[in-house]
Amino acid sequence: MAVQPISRADPGTTLEVNRSTITEMVKPLLACGLLREAAPEQMKARSGRPPIGLSLREESKFFIGVNIGVRRTQVGAALVDGQLLGEESFDTPSESENALAQMRASVERLRGFSAQSNNICNRRQRSCPT
């Protein structure tokens, strides 16, 4: 989804399926928290009942990337929009087993840290009036 929120009709047009099929496809994504329904006023309806849009819940997901370099290895965690949550780096060990062990330890640390940071951010967002 490039521009968000999008209307439910947009993916139906793109995928050439009807709106009820889209609704069925979207239900589990809403239930698991990957998508959220956008407030109707965010959508620019021309007339009639304002549509309920869909957008990604960017704050609920984060990614951890590992860049294995010849000399250094970097591990970083970021939100969907690219906002960096944390990063670590270390000299790449010559033995792959040692390198993988360090990467895994780093991923675990960043995962814990990022999940905590994300929860704090989410709580702050929920407590702020919009």
Next chain:
Amino acid sequence: MPSVTRLLFAPHLGWRDVAVAEALRITDPSSHTGILNHQVPVLLRTSATAAAMYERRKRLRNSKDAS
């Protein structure tokens, strides 16, 4: 794109046939997907491919006419 889970050969590091994705795969016991012990997916790509994928997605997200 096919699923890539193993590093076949890294000449500068001297590594051969390393199961990178398997080593970095973690299980999320408290996943909010509702799936117990959800296996977090791991994608393994060369740095050039990973950078190209990131650029493409970033540009798509910033584009007004992309779907």
